[in-house]
Amino acid sequence: MESIDKIKVAAALLLVGLGVAGFYVLPVDQGALRSLSVVAGLLLAAAVLWFSQPGRDFVEYARDSVKEAQKVVWPTRKETWQITGVVFLFVGVLALFMWAVDSALAKFFYDIVLGRG
Incomplete structure (x- = not known):
């Protein structure tokens, strides 16, 4: 990054800082002005930033991101419900499995190992 671009980025950060400082310097009853x-x-x-190289690079990146997002093939409503059903079924089966393992380990440790049964 060139030194002029570094100065522009520093100036942008300073402007943001001044805007936030203005928010706290202005009286509380001036809400609209503070905002x-x-x-x-x-x-x-x-x-x-618009006139700096990092700013132009960011705008180019954002445009490319929008183009890529437009290429995505989104699932239909039916496919979404089917996948959601599979996820809920998997979570239910996993919960039952974890409950069974927890119960078996509790029984093993409390009844057999510790003899508190």
Whole structure:
């Protein structure tokens, strides 16, 4: 990253910090203005980052991510319900298995090993 880009990133962080500081400096009864301070800091920081190489790289990455998400084949409603049913069935069977193992181990340790039965 070039030094000018580092300066831009630092300036963006400073703008966010100033927006948050403005939130705490302004009086409590000025809620809208306090919120506007944070939003303005974020928007100004985004504008500064927009003109830096990391900002352009992020925008390119976001566009590629949206393109990839559009390629996903989502399951139908029927497939979703079927998969959900299989998951619930598996969880039920696993719960019964864990209960059986826990009961057997408890019986073994309390009755046989410790003799408290």
